Amino acid sequence: ASAGEKKRWTLSDFDIGKPLGRGKFGHVYLAREKRSNHIVALKVLFKSQLQQSQVEHQLRREVEIQSHLRHPNILRLYGYFYDQKRVYLILEYAAKGELYKELQKCKYFSERRAATYVASLARALIYCHGKHVIHRDIKPENLLIGAQGELKIADFGWSVHTFNRRRTMCGTLDYLPPEMVESVEHDASVDIWSLGVLCYEFLYGVPPFEAQEHSDTYRRIVQVDLKFPTKPIVSSAAKDLISQMLVKDSSQRLPLHKLLEHPWIVLHADPSG
Numbered sequence: 001a002s003a004g005e006k007k008r009w010t011l012s013d014f015d016i017g018k019p020l021g022r023g024k025f026g027h028v029y030l031a032r033e034k035r036s037n038h039i040v041a042l043k044v045l046f047k048s049q050l051q052q053s054q055v056e057h058q059l060r061r062e063v064e065i066q067s068h069l070r071h072p073n074i075l076r077l078y079g080y081f082y083d084q085k086r087v088y089l090i091l092e093y094a095a096k097g098e099l100y101k102e103l104q105k106c107k108y109f110s111e112r113r114a115a116t117y118v119a120s121l122a123r124a125l126i127y128c129h130g131k132h133v134i135h136r137d138i139k140p141e142n143l144l145i146g147a148q149g150e151l152k153i154a155d156f157g158w159s160v161h162t163f164n165r166r167r168t169m170c171g172t173l174d175y176l177p178p179e180m181v182e183s184v185e186h187d188a189s190v191d192i193w194s195l196g197v198l199c200y201e202f203l204y205g206v207p208p209f210e211a212q213e214h215s216d217t218y219r220r221i222v223q224v225d226l227k228f229p230t231k232p233i234v235s236s237a238a239k240d241l242i243s244q245m246l247v248k249d250s251s252q253r254l255p256l257h258k259l260l261e262h263p264w265i266v267l268h269a270d271p272s273g
């Protein structure tokens with residue numbers, strides 16, 4: 001309710017629960033807002049560390065952007081407050097946890113689950129692009145799963161290594177499109193590339209351009225060295241979709257709204273999302 005957003009929150013409004021994770025700027029805790037019994041994730045950032053890294057403006061800008069985003073597949077930022085030493089972000093709690101852990105556990109997803117996730121992400125990105133917000137950094141580490149199994153772009157803040165516990169740690173190049181790897185300025189079509197990389201990883205369990213050395217990943221990306229393994233068996237419709245997203249010329253990538261009409265998505269994605 002809009003009245004609630006005007007409220008000045010304080011720590012005493014919350015019962016603090018178990019830690020959900022920790023990162024460069026602070027810790028995240030499960031918490032319950034006392035009056036409503038609403039369960040949230042409370043992210044605690046240390047002002048000293050924010051100042052040291054000169055990210056206060058970035059945080060202010062992000063809080064501003066996030067407070068206007070309302071989409072079932074984008075993790076909500078309900079509000080924030082601060083005290084002497086810390087800034088607190090009141091975030092939506094995704095009850096089924098981190099997607100990359102689920103992917104590690106299953107190795108790879110069924111075509112139905114992969115298509116359902118890709119369709120949800122496409123709808124969330126269409127929504128963001130409509131609000132001129134791009135590059136939602138959609139690698140598996142930044143995706144959470146809600147109570148009904150729905151995907152949430154959790155956008156962990158540009159340099160917050162909160163949950164990037166994957167072997168290819170924070171600096172993974174895997175998701176960057178050619179124009180970003182060649183540090184050319186980028187537009188919303190970067191998200192189409194990243195979604196294509198994600199779709200491949202959902203189906204095969206590894207990103208398409210993975211290599212031992214960064215330099216090899218870099219070369220495979222700029223050459224779009226796309227190969228489909230013979231195992232697991234993946235439909236040609238899925239490969240066709242991925243091939244239309246992982247295109248070097250960003251203007252030739254399949255637009256997101258066309259993705260939602262692609263036969264593989266229409267055939268396999270759960271309409272519920």
Ligand SMILES: COc1ccc(C(=O)Nc2ccccc2)cc1NC(=O)CCSCc1cnc2[nH]ccc2c1
Nearest residue numbers: 020028041055059075077092093094097154155156157
């Ligand atoms: C909208 O979201 C965010 C908005 C802003 C920031 C942020 O830190 N911005 C920043 C910080 C410093 C400098 C500049 C910018 C982070 C998030 N989001 C998360 O951090 C997601 C994981 S915390 C929540 C959460 C929920 N549900 C879960 N279920 C299991 C674990 C878990 C974990």
